[in-house]
Amino acid sequence: MTDALRVVLLGTAAGPYPAPGRQGCANAVVVGGRVYLVDAGYGTLGKYVSAELSLRDLGGVFVTHLHSDHVAELFTLFLLGWGPANQGVVDPVRVYGPGPDPTDPGPPAAGTEGLVAGNLAAFGQDVAVRQRTSDRPRLAGLIHATDLSAAAGAEIVVHEDDRVRVTARAVPHPPLHLALGYRFETEHGVVAFSGDTARSDAVGELAAGADLLVHEAMEPDFYRSIGYSPKLLDFLAASHTSPADVGRVAAAAGARRVALSHLGPCDPARLDDEGWLGRVRPHYSGPVVVGHDLLDLTV
Numbered sequence: 001m002t003d004a005l006r007v008v009l010l011g012t013a014a015g016p017y018p019a020p021g022r023q024g025c026a027n028a029v030v031v032g033g034r035v036y037l038v039d040a041g042y043g044t045l046g047k048y049v050s051a052e053l054s055l056r057d058l059g060g061v062f063v064t065h066l067h068s069d070h071v072a073e074l075f076t077l078f079l080l081g082w083g084p085a086n087q088g089v090v091d092p093v094r095v096y097g098p099g100p101d102p103t104d105p106g107p108p109a110a111g112t113e114g115l116v117a118g119n120l121a122a123f124g125q126d127v128a129v130r131q132r133t134s135d136r137p138r139l140a141g142l143i144h145a146t147d148l149s150a151a152a153g154a155e156i157v158v159h160e161d162d163r164v165r166v167t168a169r170a171v172p173h174p175p176l177h178l179a180l181g182y183r184f185e186t187e188h189g190v191v192a193f194s195g196d197t198a199r200s201d202a203v204g205e206l207a208a209g210a211d212l213l214v215h216e217a218m219e220p221d222f223y224r225s226i227g228y229s230p231k232l233l234d235f236l237a238a239s240h241t242s243p244a245d246v247g248r249v250a251a252a253a254g255a256r257r258v259a260l261s262h263l264g265p266c267d268p269a270r271l272d273d274e275g276w277l278g279r280v281r282p283h284y285s286g287p288v289v290v291g292h293d294l295l296d297l298t299v
């Protein structure tokens, strides 16, 4: 089967502000027809439907971190896509992501479980009315959120079923206390996701021998050209990865193919595909693709 394992880059933009041409981060790993989402930034549900994926087939959601450009439509997926109509979600779905920050000096801000619970409360009127007036299952019973924690350097096993084994590692994306990269192992191949991260050996571990590495990329030359201060450029380097370093990480990991996503700048008029590729190729000899929304990759 040539399409037993596919990755659809649903949204490929960096940052929370909507930009022309690219939308917020989301990726679909499709294994034998079941869909596993990695992140759910703005625009995810529309892209999911445009990719002709069915919410009925949603097998799990894996959140890399709680920045809004990665989770703005996490709850929307369920709120708008719930129930028997339109092939919506009718069976419980596991949602995994970082928990609250244990070092937070104030009342701890919500982790993934709190994000779901807070949204359920915020949309309580709509949810209650729809449950009373239709044959939809209880929405709260369909979203099984789990807060994750991961010590630096440790691999955690997040999820296992008959199609995938998913592991994760903490990656450096300060000042967030926890950001995760994921590795999906299937009988048809291995796919790794860096999430948002500075150049990291943890990504190398996740991507070791992978058939496809989906890696974030932010080009410091662009941010220098628009007047970022040295301090801001240092911050960028501490929390994101240049395309040259993506090449170095992929080469060291022995990844067989690389897809660039979470692109900053995300406007092709600022940096086009050849510009991105030209920065990666000196450091990595394998095939590289520049992510665009709805790019469908057979693994």
Ligand SMILES: [Zn+2]
Pocket (backbone or CB within 6 Å): 065, 067, 173, 196
């Ligand atoms: Zn981020």
